[in-house]
Amino acid sequence: MAELFAAEGARVVVNGRRHEDAVAVAAEIPGAIGVGGDLSDLDSINALVERVREEWGRVDVLVNNAAISRRSAVTRVTNEEWDEVIRVNLTGPMYLTRAVVPMMKAQGGGVILNVISGAGTHGTIGFSSYAASKGGLVGLTMTWAQELAPFGIRVNALSPAALTDMMRELPSELLDPMIGRLADPADVAAVALALVSDLSKLVNGQIIGAGAPGGRG
Numbered sequence: 001m002a003e004l005f006a007a008e009g010a011r012v013v014v015n016g017r018r019h020e021d022a023v024a025v026a027a028e029i030p031g032a033i034g035v036g037g038d039l040s041d042l043d044s045i046n047a048l049v050e051r052v053r054e055e056w057g058r059v060d061v062l063v064n065n066a067a068i069s070r071r072s073a074v075t076r077v078t079n080e081e082w083d084e085v086i087r088v089n090l091t092g093p094m095y096l097t098r099a100v101v102p103m104m105k106a107q108g109g110g111v112i113l114n115v116i117s118g119a120g121t122h123g124t125i126g127f128s129s130y131a132a133s134k135g136g137l138v139g140l141t142m143t144w145a146q147e148l149a150p151f152g153i154r155v156n157a158l159s160p161a162a163l164t165d166m167m168r169e170l171p172s173e174l175l176d177p178m179i180g181r182l183a184d185p186a187d188v189a190a191v192a193l194a195l196v197s198d199l200s201k202l203v204n205g206q207i208i209g210a211g212a213p214g215g216r217g
Contacts, residue, residue, distance in 0.1 A: 001063060001189040002029055008193060010061065013052055015039065039066045039092035040084070049099040058107050059100045061196045064093035064137070065115040069130045082129045089133030094140065101148065109152030111196045114141045116157045121207065138207065145205030154204045156195050160188040161209070 002025070006012045012032040016022035019036025026034030035051050037044030052059060067089045070081045097112060104110030119127055120134025138157060145155040194200055195208060 001065070001192050002026075002032060004186070004189045004193050005061070005196075006030060006032055008197075011056060013048075013055075015048060015066070038088075039096060040087040042095055045092070045095045045099055049096070053103070059103050060107075060110050062097065062100050062110070062112045063115065063192065063196070064096060064112070066092060067115070067117075067130075067133070069127065071126045072128070073126055074128050077128050085129035086133050086136075089130070090136045090140075093137060097140075097144065101153065104148075104153050105151045110154075112144065112148075112153065112155040113192060113196055114138075114155070114157045115192075116141070116159045116207065118159055118161065118209075121159065141207070142205055149204060154201070156200075156203060156205065157207045158188070158192055158195060159207055159209045160185075160191075 002012045002014050006029045012026070012029055014022050014026045014029070014032055014034045016025065016034070016036055017038050019034070022034035022036045024034070026032040033051075033055060035048050037048050039045060039048075049059075068085055070077075070085055072078070072081060093114060100110075114137050116137050117130070117134040118124070119131040120136075120138050123131050141155055141157040144153075148155060191208065195203065
């Protein structure tokens with residue numbers, strides 16, 4: 001997404017938990033900057049937004065894509081696991097969105113794209129915390145779409161089925177049956193670009209699936 005958005009003229013900010021990784025990725029993208037920071041930490045979020053404010057003074061597009069996943073049967077989900085996943089996948093997007101919306105309101109509009117998962121709409125055995133976090137993000141998408149529409153801010157959710165690094169970490173018994181319906185991340189990025197551009201200026205409060213033909217996002 002970062003590479004494609006930049007190629008289309010966007011000034012991109014790449015975030016990652018490890019600052020050196022974010023900087024390294026940004027170095028490969030013309031005009032991009034990398035800012036490290038854990039999105040489960042409010043201070044890190046505030047520092048990220050302040051850096052963007054100092055650099056460019058505005059945010060036109062926010063993509064809430066950071067996520068972690070933990071596999072545990074419901075009886076084995078630990079308190080620590082639950083708190084960690086919810087904090088990163090659901091609380092982080094809430095805090096980050098809350099921080100950038102005032103800038104979007106002041107500039108007269110913007111676009112927020114929440115990256116969700118089929119786990120949040122259909123469930124996935126053994127991933128209670130992950131499914132709950134993504135299901136919560138669906139609810140936030142629908143709420144924000146209504147709440148922010150009067151300010152010219154669109155909010156949608158993208159539900160990809162793509163062969164990402166996170167997917168590759170799944171055990172083979174879960175991953176192998178899905179291989180045929182997993183899209184290339186570059187193809188998913190093209191859908192994301194359409195959703196944040198004026199091509200989708202009438203699209204708000206929607207869940208858009210992006211996966212291999214015949215697959216389910």
